Amino acid sequence: MRGLGLExxxxxxxxxxxxxxxxxxxxxxxxDFTSYVTTLPDGTSSLTLAIDGLHCAACVWLIESxxxxxxxxxxxxxxxxxxxxxxxxxxxxxxxxxxxxRIVALGYRLTPFDEAAADDEGEARLRGLLxxxxxxxxxxxxxxxxxxxxxxxxxxxxGPATRDLMHWISALxxxxxxxxxxxxxxxxxxxxxxxxxxNMDVPISLAVILATGMSLLQTATSQPHAWFDSAITLLxxxxxxxxxxxxxxxxxxxxxxxxLALRVRAVTAVEAGGGMRVIAPTDVKAGMTVMVAAGExxxxxxxxxxGTSDIDTAAITGESIPCPARPGDRVMxxxxxxxxxxxxxxxxxxxxxxxxxxxxxxxxxxxxxxRYVALADRVARLYAPAVHSLALVAFVGWLLxxxxxxxSLLVAIAVLIITCPCALAxxxxxxxxxxxxxxxxxxxxxxxxxxxxxxxxxxTVVFDKxxxxxxxxxVLLRDGNWSExxxxxxxxxxxxxxxxxxxxxxxxxxxxxxxxxxxxIPGSGLRLGAVRLGSRDWCCAGPxxxxxxxxxxxxxxGMPVLRFAFRNEPRRDAGEVVAALQRMGYRVELLxxxxxxxxxxxxxxxxxxxxxxxCTPAAKxxxxxxxxAAGHRVCMVGDGLNDAPALRLAHVSLSPAxxxxxxxxxxxxVFQGDRxxxxxxxxxxxxxxxxxxxxxxGLAFAYNAVTIPLAxxxxxxxxxxxxxxSGSSILVVGNALRLGRGPRR
Amino acid sequence: MSVLLYLxxxxxxxxxxxxxxxxxxxxxxxxxxxxxxxxxxxxxDDPPEGDKDKTDNP
Numbered sequence: 001m002r003g004l005g006l007e008x009x010x011x012x013x014x015x016x017x018x019x020x021x022x023x024x025x026x027x028x029x030x031x032d033f034t035s036y037v038t039t040l041p042d043g044t045s046s047l048t049l050a051i052d053g054l055h056c057a058a059c060v061w062l063i064e065s066x067x068x069x070x071x072x073x074x075x076x077x078x079x080x081x082x083x084x085x086x087x088x089x090x091x092x093x094x095x096x097x098x099x100x101x102r103i104v105a106l107g108y109r110l111t112p113f114d115e116a117a118a119d120d121e122g123e124a125r126l127r128g129l130l131x132x133x134x135x136x137x138x139x140x141x142x143x144x145x146x147x148x149x150x151x152x153x154x155x156x157x158x159g160p161a162t163r164d165l166m167h168w169i170s171a172l173x174x175x176x177x178x179x180x181x182x183x184x185x186x187x188x189x190x191x192x193x194x195x196x197x198x199n200m201d202v203p204i205s206l207a208v209i210l211a212t213g214m215s216l217l218q219t220a221t222s223q224p225h226a227w228f229d230s231a232i233t234l235l236x237x238x239x240x241x242x243x244x245x246x247x248x249x250x251x252x253x254x255x256x257x258x259x260l261a262l263r264v265r266a267v268t269a270v271e272a273g274g275g276m277r278v279i280a281p282t283d284v285k286a287g288m289t290v291m292v293a294a295g296e297x298x299x300x301x302x303x304x305x306x307g308t309s310d311i312d313t314a315a316i317t318g319e320s321i322p323c324p325a326r327p328g329d330r331v332m333x334x335x336x337x338x339x340x341x342x343x344x345x346x347x348x349x350x351x352x353x354x355x356x357x358x359x360x361x362x363x364x365x366x367x368x369x370x371r372y373v374a375l376a377d378r379v380a381r382l383y384a385p386a387v388h389s390l391a392l393v394a395f396v397g398w399l400l401x402x403x404x405x406x407x408s409l410l411v412a413i414a415v416l417i418i419t420c421p422c423a424l425a426x427x428x429x430x431x432x433x434x435x436x437x438x439x440x441x442x443x444x445x446x447x448x449x450x451x452x453x454x455x456x457x458x459x460t461v462v463f464d465k466x467x468x469x470x471x472x473x474x475v476l477l478r479d480g481n482w483s484e485x486x487x488x489x490x491x492x493x494x495x496x497x498x499x500x501x502x503x504x505x506x507x508x509x510x511x512x513x514x515x516x517x518x519x520x521i522p523g524s525g526l527r528l529g530a531v532r533l534g535s536r537d538w539c540c541a542g543p544x545x546x547x548x549x550x551x552x553x554x555x556x557x558g559m560p561v562l563r564f565a566f567r568n569e570p571r572r573d574a575g576e577v578v579a580a581l582q583r584m585g586y587r588v589e590l591l592x593x594x595x596x597x598x599x600x601x602x603x604x605x606x607x608x609x610x611x612x613x614x615c616t617p618a619a620k621x622x623x624x625x626x627x628x629a630a631g632h633r634v635c636m637v638g639d640g641l642n643d644a645p646a647l648r649l650a651h652v653s654l655s656p657a658x659x660x661x662x663x664x665x666x667x668x669x670v671f672q673g674d675r676x677x678x679x680x681x682x683x684x685x686x687x688x689x690x691x692x693x694x695x696x697x698g699l700a701f702a703y704n705a706v707t708i709p710l711a712x713x714x715x716x717x718x719x720x721x722x723x724x725x726s727g728s729s730i731l732v733v734g735n736a737l738r739l740g741r742g743p744r745r
Numbered sequence: 746m747s748v749l750l751y752l753x754x755x756x757x758x759x760x761x762x763x764x765x766x767x768x769x770x771x772x773x774x775x776x777x778x779x780x781x782x783x784x785x786x787x788x789x790d791d792p793p794e795g796d797k798d799k800t801d802n803p
Contacts, residue, residue, distance in 0.1 A: 056784070057781065057783075057784030057785060057787065057788070058788070060781055060784075060785065061785070061788045078781065079777060079778040079781060080778055080780040080781030080784075081777070081778045081779055081780045081781065082777075082778070127771065130771060130776070131768060131771065134764060134767050134768060134771070135764065138760050138761070138763065138764040141760060142756065142757055142760050145756065146753075162749070165749070169753060169757075173757065
């Protein structure tokens with residue numbers, strides 16, 4: 001960095017003390033970017049990458065400055081909102097691997113991001129909404145200006161000719177604007193009606209179209225009142241609400257997509273001639289041999305052709321102790337190879353893998369949640385018929401009183417306009433935007449539109465153990481069977497290994513230096529001369545007994561053999577969160593794939609009364625069905641592949657950001673960080689959000705209770721309608737914004 | 746009141762101008778990265794200190 005003359009980076013950066021330090025990750029594979037590069041017709045190529053480790057604007061400046069100095073680079077632009085880098089270079093003059101290597105050398109992690117997926121329909125929809133909002137905003141401002149002069153003219157002495165001119169100009173602006181900007185509401189309304197349903201868009205569309213149509217009629221017949229301003233202002237408010245809602249959700253989904261992209265791993269295939277080739281996981285065929293380095297996730301189902309190692313199967317089975325693997329053993333996709341390089345012969349791909357089996361379970365579990373109807377639409381189902389019959393009553397009533405059908409129709413339409421659910425349609429999205437914004441700041445990404453409503457209904461919280469309640473790495477148990485000197489000696493060996501137990505041992509001794517010439521025997525342990533650290537039989541400590549937890553044995557010539565016991569520690573605040581949930585009245589349950597003894601011990605430590613161990617993915621799903629049948633609304637928190645069917649089946653589900661891709665896709669919300677507290681925060685915010693939504697709906701109904709009688713009495717003028725509508729909208733949005741404040745624990 | 750005949754078109758025209766400017770800005774991607782743009786302005790690009798050839802060893 002110094003050589004580049006960019007030292008000023010250090011003056012400019014603003015470090016967030018809570019953020020973890022960037023370190024070059026020795027594990028990240030050398031990815032083959034060629035399949036992600038798009039070549040443009042003008043001789044340049046582009047590549048989009050997700051960036052990890054971006055702290056502040058100085059990082060953006062640093063990356064862009066470095067790139068701008070490299071030859072052949074046309075542009076390298078970092079988008080700080082989406083945390084993506086878009087590289088554009090002249091194809092013949094630069095090599096993408098080289099460009100990426102420069103950024104990686106600065107300490108950032110980069111992963112290719114599929115541009116087709118990045119530019120998805122959500123983005124296009126968001127732009128469409130913003131365009132519609134701009135058009136509606138422009139029209140609303142100008143029509144309102146004209147309307148104010150008409151209202152003033154009613155009080156003073158504006159001539160009918162001037163008034164009609166004003167109305168005609170308003171129509172000229174408002175009608176095309178409504179035709180364009182109303183589409184985000186008209187289309188879903190038509191879709192709902194043709195499916196025989198009613199949603200919030202139906203009364204909105206009806207009111208806007210009727211108000212416009214009637215105003216045109218009034219203008220054509222030179223009547224004193226026209227409603228163009230109400231129609232277009234209403235549309236503008238609603239578009240603003242819908243845009244903010246879509247944006248906050250799109251943002252959460254974008255961050256979640258980045259998290260997943262950052263963990264994409266390529267597969268290293270061994271060719272017949274012995275050469276290596278990096279290919280995409282989808283290109284793997286049965287019969288191929290695949291190379292998996294120590295520390296990598298195994299991408300395929302197969303049998304070990306050569307090499308010995310330890311396999312961490314926590315993601316598939318929930319088992320917390322790694323098991324040794326030798327040539328001929330079967331391994332499953334999704335497990336992690338810990339200690340030694342393996343060559344694996346692929347025996348099944350696609351439909352026959354364990355992964356596909358779990359995916360099938362996920363798919364069959366999917367239907368339940370799709371039936372959930374959002375609160376706003378449930379209200380609309382009652383509201384729309386009620387409003388429409390009120391309008392009908394007004395029409396028939398005035399007709400019977402003998403004022404003629406035209407005047408009666410005017411009153412009926414006035415009723416429809418004044419009851420147009422402006423406040424009602426804003427009541428829910430405004431709260432959801434405030435809630436999602438608050439949660440996003442705390443590192444919680446809410447992906448599903450109805451997740452908050454479903455969360456607020458949950459009465460049972462089911463946790464997975466490994467990786468959810470625990471962080472997934474073991475901690476040395478200080479049981480007093482050994483001295484600090486023993487520990488220091490063992491740690492010197494352990495520091496040379498990537499095995500999780502060895503790492504835990506090294507982590508227990510701050511400043512442990514790896515001893516030189518340590519030899520790692522995969523599946524057994526570590527050796528330095530005659531000193532051995534590893535499994536029980538490898539250290540000659542007698543025949544294996546059933547261990548009550550993970551353990552390492554330490555043998556030195558002429559000294560008694562020592563045992564280091566480990567325990568999977570729960571997340572720092574797990575006990576606190578479980579206790580708080582129970583205080584709030586939730587029934588907390590533990591479902592683990594780990595052995596019953598281990599699951600039971602964890603449940604006992606955290607004070608969880610209901611627990612089950614040894615659950616297969618299907619057993620977890622079955623338990624959730626059982627709970628649902630008993631009338632419980634379950635919130636499932638899990639991270640492994642084995643949790644994915646249960647996550648999909650639950651009323652609502654959460655998963656930590658380190659979770660497997662399938663689990664994250666199945667979950668409604670993803671939380672970042674190494675604490676469990678976001679679960680509590682999510683449930684609390686969801687409950688508060690529901691309370692605010694109900695308050696808002698109450699406010700909207702109160703407003704209607706006042707204005708509907710006025711409208712039915714034929715007293716509503718455009719001025720009253722505009723005031724009532726804006727006033728109630730502002731009230732509802734202001735109430736929703738209260739969610740952003742309040743205690744943040 | 747005849748003043749309205751040209752004042753209203755001027756007002757609407759100015760509004761349209763603003764709308765077109767906004768749509769153009771939206772189309773050219775100026776709203777894609779609100780966070781980055783806010784802080785990007787704070788960094789002025791000084792000419793790099795020292796020789797440009799040194800860029801080969803970061």
